Amino acid sequence: MRCKRRAPWPTSEFDYIDEDGTWRMKRTVGYLNGFNPTILETQLCNNDQKLVMNGDETQDMTYYITTYLTKKRDRSTNESAILAQRLAYHSEQKRKNGDVAEASRKLVMRCATALNRNQELSAPEVISYLMRWGDRYISHTFAPIYLEGIVSCLRRYYISLQEKRAKVEEIRLTMVSGEVET
Structure with missing residues (x-):
């Protein structure tokens, strides 16, 4: 071996x-x-x-880094051009349809579809979606921290906190109900 x-x-x-x-x-x-x-x-x-x-290796690395940093604008990297194209198509279609609400809904839908269709995904993103791993990587496990016990203990020992909270809540309710003029 x-x-x-x-x-x-x-x-x-x-x-x-x-x-x-x-x-x-x-x-x-x-x-x-x-x-x-x-x-x-x-x-x-x-x-x-x-x-x-x-x-040769230095030349290859320099070429790769330079072309990566100065890459040309693909059709999918210019979102404003994609949206302008969709808006032009939408304006043409809107003349045929008289319903404003339906036309607005279609505009939003067409823009979202155009951006999603032209989106470029990296290989790790594609694999992550295909394997149903989600769209983010978390390297830690999180433990929940429950503060209800701590808060109730503080309120029990510090009565003044409870009284201040009651006053703040009373002021908030009077402002919401319109009793206080601003």
Whole structure:
């Protein structure tokens, strides 16, 4: 049996580059991939690290990052153009239909449908929806905190809180009923 990634890797107590161009990153365990502690702590995940010195790899990375940052506007990234197109179609259809309420309902429906139809979803979003995992990821479990017991205990020991609350409630009710002129 042999590891397809050629582990165990050579270990090193520190990062270094030799005169002949050989480089090693700090690795104290031969079976653990190279990682950056800062990325590990901030993103809470392990990312393989690689020193990029080759001209082709550097050029490919630069091209990818540049095209990603300066990507052209697709038809679905300009919501105002989509909505303007729907409004033009709606105005044409509205002339045929005399009911204003029905025309307004159709306008809202057409705009929502147009935006949903042209929406771009990432692969993780699509998988999440297909697997019925919901539209958000929660990494913690939450425990409910019930404050009713604490509040009743405070009211029992601090009668003045209860009296102040009664006065505030009385003022609120008189303002709602219209007895107090503003």
